[in-house]
Amino acid sequence: MFSMREIYLDHAATTKLKKEVLNTMLPFLTEQYGNPSTIYTLGREAKKAIDKSREQVAKALNAKPNEIFFTGSGTESDNWAIKGIAYANKEKGKHIITSNIEHHAIIHTCKFLQKEGFDITYVPVDNEGIINLEELKMAIRPDTILISVMLANNEIGTIQPIKEISKIAKEHRIYLHTDAVQAVGSIPVDVEDLGVDLLSLSGHKIYGPKGVGVLYIKSGTKISPFIHGGGQERGKRAGTENVANIVGIGKAIELATKDIPEYSAHLQQLRDMAIEGILKQIPHTRLNGHPEKRLPGNVNISFEYIEGESILLMLDSKGISASSGSACTSGSLDPSHVLLAIGLPHEIAHGSLRLTFGEENTKEDVKYLLETLPPIIEGLRKMSPLYNQS
């Protein structure tokens, strides 16, 4: 195989583990193997490392260490938040409000609870992906126990007005959860400022390890334990701690939140260059999501007359890794529920391309993308029976 340029533009899917993060993890995969629940030095050292990570995460989110709980993934954090609040508060009510563009970790958990007798309202979003606050208010009932709305969307990058939602939730004494998996590291995330009771995040989206997440649970929140067993995570999430991963997520979030303005400006420069270039060079194209209230590294564009997987395969053959909301890439017959929720017709949703930038990307990468993409789109359109060349 000849050498080829390789450009990774799928940071919303996962990120590359930082060397610095790996180095903090390695001792706990080798010599420092103690079980944190034990009393001798080896165990105490491991416990100390977990405590340190908890402090790092707490500091990054402006929370207290005892409000930070380690989980196995962002998905687990979402599951715990929704099911944990539902089970612990079902005497008060069985109604939950969420949006119709949440990650599957939320939507599928809500669908599961529906089968268990809970009632879920999925509040719609406008055509830029912002939740309709009036409909959210109208959805509130005396038996509403939880509102869960993501901070930033994983596909179109739209940032939700969580602070305003928090005011509404507080007024009605309803718990508020936010899935901040895509937001942490890219925009400031302060649990006090946002006014949330629960917040999910994931390690591998912030240059940390896979297989570890965090659920922030505000002190005094009534929530059921998620995994029953020993006393780990204060009896709420049992199982011997994944010490290396926990150490890794602590270091990762410390690094990721060190200088958000600088990182965000870097991403935004690449994002805007890509959006502008693509929309200018390629006709029959539209930007999905909000033009300003969007994650600094997120590009989501639909190309009419063609299908997303074909674009991805062609880009891959030129060394570019990207993502799409087409049905063929989701393994189902329907395209992305997010793209349908913002009102795209099926055929336009099938032709979407998501590019998400990260730390190592450069302007050169965007230039290469802008040279590579137009002929690919043109080639696929020539093959399409929907495209009328004139």
Place this chain on the structure above:
Amino acid sequence: MEGYSNKVMDHFMNPRNVGEIENADGVGIVGNPVCGDIMKMYLKIEDNVIKDAKFKTFGCGAAVATSSMATELIIGKTLEEALDITNSTVAEALDGLPPVKMHCSNLAQQAVKAAIEDYKKRNGKK
């Protein structure tokens, strides 16, 4: 995601017989944009034999590759032989398809069938 065979990738990257046939003797169009797959098949038919076939496809890698392979399989065949080609013939000729993509081979076979039916209809043979 489960990967494509080299043959599928070859037919996707270098599709055979892409395009349209002017004054085609039979044209078939199957699928719909809602599902993300549309195939349009053009046939040139002489003395009951498919002399030429061209296609245009809106769809994923498998949809393009199966269209391309289907045209290769039917050119030079009689209409009866072409109708005997099943979706698994197309898939096997491509060294297999991931399970979720099998419907694409179905579509290719249906496009051929639709184009032949169109030809028969035009010639009052139905």
